[in-house]
Amino acid sequence: MQLRFLGTSAGVPTRARNVSAVALTPEGQRRWMLIDCGEGTQHQLMLTPLSAARLEAVLVTHVHGDHCYGLPGLLASASMAGRRAALTVIGPKAVRDYLEAVRATTGLSLGFELNHVDAATLVDAALALPDVIVRAARLSHGVECYAYSFEERHVEAGLNVGKLRAEGVTPGPLWGRLQRGETVIDEQGRELHGVDYRLPSRAARRLVVAGDNDTPDLLAEFCEGADVLVHEATYTEAVIEQLGTDNGHSSAARTAAFAERAGLEHLVLTHFSPRYVDHPGAAHSIREIEAEARQHFGGTLMLAKDLAVLDLSRDHVLHQCE
Amino acid sequence: MQLRFLGTSAGVPTRARNVSAVALTPEGQRRWMLIDCGEGTQHQLMLTPLSAARLEAVLVTHVHGDHCYGLPGLLASASMAGRRAALTVIGPKAVRDYLEAVRATTGLSLGFELNHVDAATLVDAALALPDVIVRAARLSHGVECYAYSFEERHVEAGLNVGKLRAEGVTPGPLWGRLQRGETVIDEQGRELHGVDYRLPSRAARRLVVAGDNDTPDLLAEFCEGADVLVHEATYTEAVIEQLGTDNGHSSAARTAAFAERAGLEHLVLTHFSPRYVDHPGAAHSIREIEAEARQHFGGTLMLAKDLAVLDLSRDHVLHQCE
Numbered sequence: 001m002q003l004r005f006l007g008t009s010a011g012v013p014t015r016a017r018n019v020s021a022v023a024l025t026p027e028g029q030r031r032w033m034l035i036d037c038g039e040g041t042q043h044q045l046m047l048t049p050l051s052a053a054r055l056e057a058v059l060v061t062h063v064h065g066d067h068c069y070g071l072p073g074l075l076a077s078a079s080m081a082g083r084r085a086a087l088t089v090i091g092p093k094a095v096r097d098y099l100e101a102v103r104a105t106t107g108l109s110l111g112f113e114l115n116h117v118d119a120a121t122l123v124d125a126a127l128a129l130p131d132v133i134v135r136a137a138r139l140s141h142g143v144e145c146y147a148y149s150f151e152e153r154h155v156e157a158g159l160n161v162g163k164l165r166a167e168g169v170t171p172g173p174l175w176g177r178l179q180r181g182e183t184v185i186d187e188q189g190r191e192l193h194g195v196d197y198r199l200p201s202r203a204a205r206r207l208v209v210a211g212d213n214d215t216p217d218l219l220a221e222f223c224e225g226a227d228v229l230v231h232e233a234t235y236t237e238a239v240i241e242q243l244g245t246d247n248g249h250s251s252a253a254r255t256a257a258f259a260e261r262a263g264l265e266h267l268v269l270t271h272f273s274p275r276y277v278d279h280p281g282a283a284h285s286i287r288e289i290e291a292e293a294r295q296h297f298g299g300t301l302m303l304a305k306d307l308a309v310l311d312l313s314r315d316h317v318l319h320q321c322e
Numbered sequence: 323m324q325l326r327f328l329g330t331s332a333g334v335p336t337r338a339r340n341v342s343a344v345a346l347t348p349e350g351q352r353r354w355m356l357i358d359c360g361e362g363t364q365h366q367l368m369l370t371p372l373s374a375a376r377l378e379a380v381l382v383t384h385v386h387g388d389h390c391y392g393l394p395g396l397l398a399s400a401s402m403a404g405r406r407a408a409l410t411v412i413g414p415k416a417v418r419d420y421l422e423a424v425r426a427t428t429g430l431s432l433g434f435e436l437n438h439v440d441a442a443t444l445v446d447a448a449l450a451l452p453d454v455i456v457r458a459a460r461l462s463h464g465v466e467c468y469a470y471s472f473e474e475r476h477v478e479a480g481l482n483v484g485k486l487r488a489e490g491v492t493p494g495p496l497w498g499r500l501q502r503g504e505t506v507i508d509e510q511g512r513e514l515h516g517v518d519y520r521l522p523s524r525a526a527r528r529l530v531v532a533g534d535n536d537t538p539d540l541l542a543e544f545c546e547g548a549d550v551l552v553h554e555a556t557y558t559e560a561v562i563e564q565l566g567t568d569n570g571h572s573s574a575a576r577t578a579a580f581a582e583r584a585g586l587e588h589l590v591l592t593h594f595s596p597r598y599v600d601h602p603g604a605a606h607s608i609r610e611i612e613a614e615a616r617q618h619f620g621g622t623l624m625l626a627k628d629l630a631v632l633d634l635s636r637d638h639v640l641h642q643c644e
Contacts, residue, residue, distance in 0.1 A: 011402055015368050039394075040361065042361070046335070069428075072391055073341075073361040076388075077334040094427060094428070097427045106390065
């Protein structure tokens with residue numbers, strides 16, 4: 001399962017980072033999902049292999065402009081490129097209002113349907129998309145805002161070897177057919193059903209991608225068993241204290257300390273204030289975010305970059321691949 | 323007076339061309355005006371010396387997404403960067419409705435006022451901005467759509483030398499003071515007022531920038547005396563005929579033939595269908611647009627490119643400067 005970051009800047013774009021968007025591609029699929037869609041997301045997509053024709057769902061964390069102002073243009077371009085398949089749009093109700101208002105005032109006519117799903121309904125009930133099961137959790141950010149969890153639906157089947165041996169089923173090609181789910185007749189004339197001998201070969205992978213949030217602890221239960229958390233770290237503590245406590249965002253320290261308490265293996269920080277830059281002479285460096293987070297989190301820590309691709313392998317290890 | 327093209331593609335962005343936007347900078351000013359604001363215009367601005375803090379007015383030709391979906395993000399970023407000065411927004415009434423709908427549904431709060439001007443009111447009455455006089459003309463594009471004319475307000479004063487000589491005013495530093503508009507006492511004790519001896523040193527420069535339009539001849543009167551026309555040439559004739567006659571756009575041939583009939587010195591084509599590209603193996607080349615236009619127009623023909631800067635000099639000659 002791959003995460004491809006399309007924008008990692010908070011509020012406004014910079015020359016190195018666009019505003020928020022991240023693509024999630026299930027293993028072996030050309031279908032993909034988009035989480036947030038800041039202005040210029042369709043421009044970033046031109047630099048990737050992803051096609052808007054294969055976009056399965058858009059999930060918007062909240063209705064602030066740096067997370068959704070790219071959506072009308074992305075939809076318009078997909079339509080002009082000939083898309084006719086319905087698109088699922090998940091988000092707070094305000095996202096639907098926003099899209100409907102833009103369509104009404106600008107005459108935007110799409111060649112496909114939008115299936116709106118109110119994110120609030122996914123807090124207690126999961127939604128099965130073709131490749132993943134999606135759940136939502138409420139965050140704290142002034143406006144209605146969500147984290148989304150993506151749990152892999154299709155785990156390769158393993159075989160219950162102990163049961164086969166106990167029943168005296170002779171090893172051979174027949175075992176492979178049972179693993180594929182077939183019904184077979186064994187040497188002793190017994191009818192055996194694959195479904196009775198298949199086991200998941202491993203745990204399903206699960207990623208959590210959070211929107212803006214000043215209280216990471218809200219995700220304690222939601223992150224149980226997750227492999228990866230992608231969460232904002234807009235500021236360092238020094239800056240967040242200077243700005244005041246009610247700015248709606250988290251710091252590197254707070255996000256990292258939560259991830260440590262939650263026992264997460266992998267933490268990916270994103271949504272950095274544009275004041276943190278990587279060039280000489282800048283007042284603040286992105287390294288400050290990293291250093292502060294490392295003081296609080298002992299797992300694998302990554303700082304998202306635009307166009308970076310992170311792969312979560314079947315053995316639940318996250319690594320950077322491009 | 324400089325035109326800086328920020329987007330020259332029709333409908334959807336390409337890797338080489340963004341959607342519509344063009345900046346107009348009066349000579350010697352850091353103030354500037356923006357005509358259209360497709361998605362990603364604020365990203366393009368980061369590649370120029372232009373600052374959103376110095377933006378004097380935005381003029382939207384029509385409310386189609388590729389001409390206005392960058393406006394909410396540009397305004398939001400200007401506000402976050404600390405802009406407090408009011409901004410004039412000129413366009414069809416639908417542009418105001420669009421912005422108000424986006425502000426209402428996404429909680430966009432700006433630190434400055436928007437002074438909306440309905441473009442329809444500028445068809446019969448001009449608006450004086452600090453550097454230019456703006457007028458509008460209606461176009462034909464399915465939705466309400468305009469061309470804007472920008473006439474230089476401040477032409478350097480020349481001196482009515484014939485009058486001075488006729489009145490026996492001795493040449494010297496006193497002439498310079500009259501030219502600057504001062505009131506002076508001459509050798510004969512006469513009180514002379516600069517205003518009585520100043521003349522415009524040359525004709526005011528005037529540019530016309532048009533939105534999408536299938537009927538260039540609508541601009542016949544509006545273009546009288548203009549130095550430059552910037553007009554769409556979305557297609558070549560072969561393609562426009564294949565698409566049908568009611569697509570709302572002009573061809574290279576039609577735009578060029580109009581410019582020839584209007585006696586224009588300079589024609590700048592823009593808003594090219596993304597099918598016209600400059601790489602080997604493409605089905606259509608941008609050179610087809612140029613070749614078709616040249617068959618119909620004998621003046622100075624230019625094809626706009628993203629980030630190109632065109633300068634209209636005081637002697638009314640347009641040249642590319644970057």
